[in-house]
Amino acid sequence: MTGFEAATEPLRGELVAHSYRMLGSWADAEDVVQDALLRAWRAWEKFEHRSSVRTWLYQIATNVSLTALEGRSRRALPSALGRPEPDEPETLPPDAWVQPYAASRDDVRLALVASLQTLPPTQRAVWLLREVLAFPAAEVGTILNMSVAAVKSSLQRARAQLEGCDLRPDDIVEPDSPEARRYLDAYVTAFQNAEVNVLIEVLRADVKLEILPGRQWFGGRECRHVLQAAVGKPGDWRMEPTIANGQSAAVAYQNGEPYGMAVLDIRRDGLAAVTVFNDPELVARFSRAASEGFQGPT
Numbered sequence: 001m002t003g004f005e006a007a008t009e010p011l012r013g014e015l016v017a018h019s020y021r022m023l024g025s026w027a028d029a030e031d032v033v034q035d036a037l038l039r040a041w042r043a044w045e046k047f048e049h050r051s052s053v054r055t056w057l058y059q060i061a062t063n064v065s066l067t068a069l070e071g072r073s074r075r076a077l078p079s080a081l082g083r084p085e086p087d088e089p090e091t092l093p094p095d096a097w098v099q100p101y102a103a104s105r106d107d108v109r110l111a112l113v114a115s116l117q118t119l120p121p122t123q124r125a126v127w128l129l130r131e132v133l134a135f136p137a138a139e140v141g142t143i144l145n146m147s148v149a150a151v152k153s154s155l156q157r158a159r160a161q162l163e164g165c166d167l168r169p170d171d172i173v174e175p176d177s178p179e180a181r182r183y184l185d186a187y188v189t190a191f192q193n194a195e196v197n198v199l200i201e202v203l204r205a206d207v208k209l210e211i212l213p214g215r216q217w218f219g220g221r222e223c224r225h226v227l228q229a230a231v232g233k234p235g236d237w238r239m240e241p242t243i244a245n246g247q248s249a250a251v252a253y254q255n256g257e258p259y260g261m262a263v264l265d266i267r268r269d270g271l272a273a274v275t276v277f278n279d280p281e282l283v284a285r286f287s288r289a290a291s292e293g294f295q296g297p298t
Helices: 003-023 026-046 053-069 110-116 121-132 137-144 148-162 178-192 196-200 221-230 280-291
Strands: 203-212 217-219 237-244 247-254 257-267 270-277
Touching (some): 003 053, 003 110, 003 121, 026 053, 053 121, 053 137, 110 121, 110 257, 121 137, 121 148, 137 148, 178 196, 178 237, 178 247, 178 257, 178 270, 196 221, 217 221, 237 257, 237 280, 247 280, 257 280
Parallel strands (some): 203 270
Antiparallel strands (some): 203 217, 237 247, 247 257, 257 270
């Protein structure tokens, strides 16, 4: 292993997580980090260690992410877009919605990443570098080529915009807890055995259901009717429990074919949200992640 590989490889995972928070796309985050590491490798001989390797790599990856965001509309989940108008398309294009990510860390929760997409890119970068990664304001200024005063001002505006967003609810149930396993089992059982009442019993009254890339979303009693229609008959679905975005999740196969996955927002009093991604490519992505060492619930 070269000196460059020894210094940078241990940081790859956290760089992908950071880029994912910036972009809302797992695929784009991997591309950004690949590009960032290539740039770092080309500049390695000129790197004079005036900062740590970690700070230097975050500087490169953050700025590559900002470049990637230029000219793009923000990614979102349907519930953040309001109810669709009759003349709007029924589905969102692939680059319009937040992707799930194979990670057990809670700082990539789906609602957090979706909320961050509402911030202008530079404010998003400042908020992440300060609030999630705890870089000092001076280092954030170095990373983004901003004055400390500008960093503080940008952070203040980002905090104001995110005020009211439930980024880290106090009643979250962690995926490895017995309660989370019970709720996940209810979801899996409902679909594999076509016993929808098992799932309905653990839904909160204000539950939210989103099925991407669909543009519509459902709340409360609407969810029950949609789920009733979706479960089909016993054997139509096969589910494999996993973790996505630090949340309980299930990879899904319909009639033996890859379908996508569901990410569950589990609270102490029941299921608060179910986000379903009808994207067969996610099945391959999560299977690849598992083969590379990512572990879901056992």
